[in-house]
Amino acid sequence: MGLSRIASRKSACGGNGRFLGRRLMWFICWVVVVCPSPSFAFATSPRMSMSAAAAGTTKPLVVVTGGARGIGRATCLLLASRGYDVAVNYQSNAEGAQSVVTDIESAGGHARAFQADVSEESQVTQLFDDVVKAFGRAPNGLVNNAGIMEPWLND
Template sequence: MYLKDKVAVVSGASRGIGRATAIALAARGASVAVVYREQRETAQTVIDEIRGAGGRAHAFQADVSRADSVHALADAIANERGRIDILVNNAGVYGARPIGELDAAFFDEQFHHNALSVMLMTQAFAPLFGAAGGSIVNVSSNLARAPTAEAGVYSASKAAVDALTRAFALELGPRRIRVNAVAPFITRTDMTAGIPQAHLDQARERTPLGRLADPEDIANVIAALVSPDMAWVTGRSLLTDGGFTD
């Protein structure tokens, strides 16, 4: 229970990697703010699972790509918790289009939800960390390093996440706030449910560990990154892809 008495905020926590992360942090003792955008009922199932296992969690609604919504979220959590120790910027979207179908609206959508949200959340929640510091983990992607055809804009938005991770680590380090990222490959969530089976099979065959990730695989890495054992790690984006990326 190395996170006993710690307060964690997890965005996009009603499903997928965010859900698994909220559960993993709570299992290690943290009190978790489960942040969701639209799926209140799904978020409540996360709360129920955590509380059913003896953990602590509360749900908060916010659109983390909008400054006003993020600041209202930070105020609500500050009023209820007083401080935070862990921030996981997980919320995001995935989109793929060929060059001829790209437009400004698509570009803005990918960067707003994947990169701007990281900036807004970090900006709003950094003041809530206490003198002891804490840990921020951003969810990037292996595509930030190895883009694929038709996923260029998504890959660029995640490369921006990696750049923000490094820059924010430099800026927040003096306050003992560590900033890292995890960079998964295909993970079995509803976000990747539309990927053709042939592509999934090919990816599985190319992965040294011989399978695709489950959300818990990524959540466990996040939980490890925020632990005291990782106190000397900051400014890094850790590939969590089963060895897929060269």
Template sequence: MKNNITLITGGDRGIGRATALCLANRGHKVCIGYRTREDCAHEVVENILHAGGTAIAVRADISQEEQVEALFQQIDKDLGPISGLVNNAGMLMLQASIEEVNEQRLATLFATNVSGSFLCAREAVKRMAFRHGGQGGAIVNVSSAASRLGSPHEYVDYAASKGAIDTLTIGLSLEVAGQGIRVNAVRPGFIYTDMHADGGEASRVDRVKDSLPMKRGGQPEEVAQAIVWLLSDEASYVTGSFIDLAGGK
């Protein structure tokens, strides 16, 4: 039986949490990467352990290179060679127009949403690539429908950071395809998660849902199912691709 060992950054809540639980149910050994919500991360681990799965939680600020390196070293030690990465961790600032954006906001946002995903992908490739003695693997980047829609008047900076994730997905998929590594992305939009509260409008999905073709917001589990499929052997010929999960928007 294949030994699937998968890291989910930001696995303590929302889409990350749903993905971790779903992967564990499919037999993956999972690492829950988290930055601050230790109680939430350990709750996910306890749920997985109670169901007979294998999971650990590791604190890491992925905007810090040394913490990313330590995160992967901990996975090597406690679980074994990684086979899957879900670049899910990201942050959202309070809604703002371009006139309210400053250097510190941009630096903080891009350090996590962009640099963090690059650093995690780097460490994963070092372990998965055939040229390093790896067995291949799969990376799924969690982008956003905002990368296509731009999020005017609210989150143009966040949208731009997710545009960078789209480009990372395309370029990296071509760079490592010959090394047995597939790289794909999901682009959720209007999903019921706590992230909207970070932006200052916890009920944002309810506000916009009637404008969506499907007339409803999405659930984290619906995004998780797409991520799990992209990581699986069922998607073995899929790389450099995007799955949009935004109710038709």
């Protein structure tokens, strides 16, 4: 199932069926790195498959910022369904991030939630240190989905 189909589902849109509800989302940066499917990456990149074998894993790891709701949630679920381990970053929605982790793990995937404000350099550094400690390896990719939500302007 494509990302656009997942993002259009009610569960990925905050439950109301409308994309991002009544708020205007300003994205800092939508996608920095979009990783190919794990089978493609390992079939075409000997370096990646050798490093994965050395680490004792066959799954690439991706960090998704802003992964607790909306497009970030859908991205986490999509990556997990394609065989990725997922580090779900959130700033303040711990319950939403834990829900994403629970959904991924109940489907047989591996995910962890990490709190960090990605507008603060020191917190980004700590985020990646925590991800490496938790998963035992550095991430293979990043989806930089964190954004700032502003209410619609009222006339």
